[in-house]
Amino acid sequence: MTDRERASFTAICPDCNERKGTETPNEILGFYRRHRNLTGHDIEWEFVDHESIPTSAANEGLKAIVLELDETFDNGVPLALVTAAMGEQGYSIGETMAELRELRMTGHVWEPKDDHVSAF
């Protein structure tokens, strides 16, 4: 087992199998953005080890997920954890980011600080 596979947060590009492991969840977002910038590929979560992520496929909506996670954090939910929670329901990071943009543009979600979100 490599260091990357042991990491608490691991994401993978299904198109070219590039994998990123990190101990900092939002670093996965950086990976997603850099990889998408250079290849156009979407990224999927592979493994998340964080107590706040619900692992049951409850099929909650994105806003409900943000509201639920927001109770655990003081100044917004790290955006990557939102994408990880949605990943449990089968959404890729790109799909979650697109849906999140819609919520932000319609005023349902805001960023108390960079790459952290809260919901109204």
Add this chain to the structure above:
Amino acid sequence: MTRWNDGTDRVEAVSPDITDETNALPAEYFTDPNAYEMEKEKIFSRYWVYAGHANCIPETGDFFTRTVGDKQIIVLRDNENDVRAFYNVCAHRGSKIVEDTPMTEPGSMSRIQCPYHLWTYDLDGDLSTTPKSFEEASLNPDLADEEVAKLDDDGNSLLEVSTDRIGPLVFVNFDTDPMPFEEQAGKMATELESLPLGDYQHAARFVSEVECNWKTFGGNYSECDHCQANHQDWIEGIQLDESELEVNDYHWVLHYTHEEDVDDELRIHDEHEAKFYYLWPNFTVNMYGTADGYGTYIIDPIDESRFQLIADYFFETSEMTREELEFVRTSRQLQEEDFELVERQYEGLKSGALAQAQLGPNEHTLHKFHRLAQEAYNA
């Protein structure tokens, strides 16, 4: 002599003489965050860097974006069929104009339009049109419409970045008065331009993130003393003892001779060898001895301790044959083996124990690499 960080702080600049004790770049330039900040200006803003492949934007208006350090450019094909590059920044109030667009999924546009206030540019970068609100002063009671000067098309054009090419390989330079491209590319350009690089199509791109300084990987690429111990599959059929390391002003070439049973038909070039070109600062062209195609690497820094290896492969058609897929798989294996080596090396460098390394007498390509870095820092 290796210089440990024993508190005596005796590091010196890279000596031009490889036999001197101080023949390597001091370790701090690999690990200090300020070093990468300096490199963004002194290296990546002053030397020619690879932007992408012209075959990916064959039609007028086709474009992709490329980010180098903090700068992003639009690389596009204009109405004259030339490939040009502009900062992805509107002349109006500095808005980013187009979304990030990878070379592998290029966009197309008839004109360049900023979505913020709809300033619109021709493909040569000249300002073409602005909305009426920039031609009249209806909301400003202190100005009459006739007092509003027409915007000068040339004076408000996009900021262009110098470009040059080796066949389909497009290079850019952010310096306002760049060194001639021929000076940097030297005979590498002459050699590659004699090959039909443009006849080959982009077939695959792999992007890997690696936990080490970009120069660590660049150094690893520039020598093959580690190959015998670490690339068992790759060295099959290669006569390492007949390798030649050729050093030029801003590039170096690693020549590897193949054994007799390699099929001569299976390569883009005629010579009985593989050639790996490293062009300072962070670009390689890989002329394989066992495949009818070629590859390129961009060794793109993310910060001082991480880089992306952007590996592109070009074959006769964009659809790879089974043999080509297998070839790429082997190449990826080679990369992964190297990633382990350079990450391991970087863990050691990060410990701070080493102040200045010691290069061997046959690591003259690496010595050149370190000297170019030192020269850039001192410039």
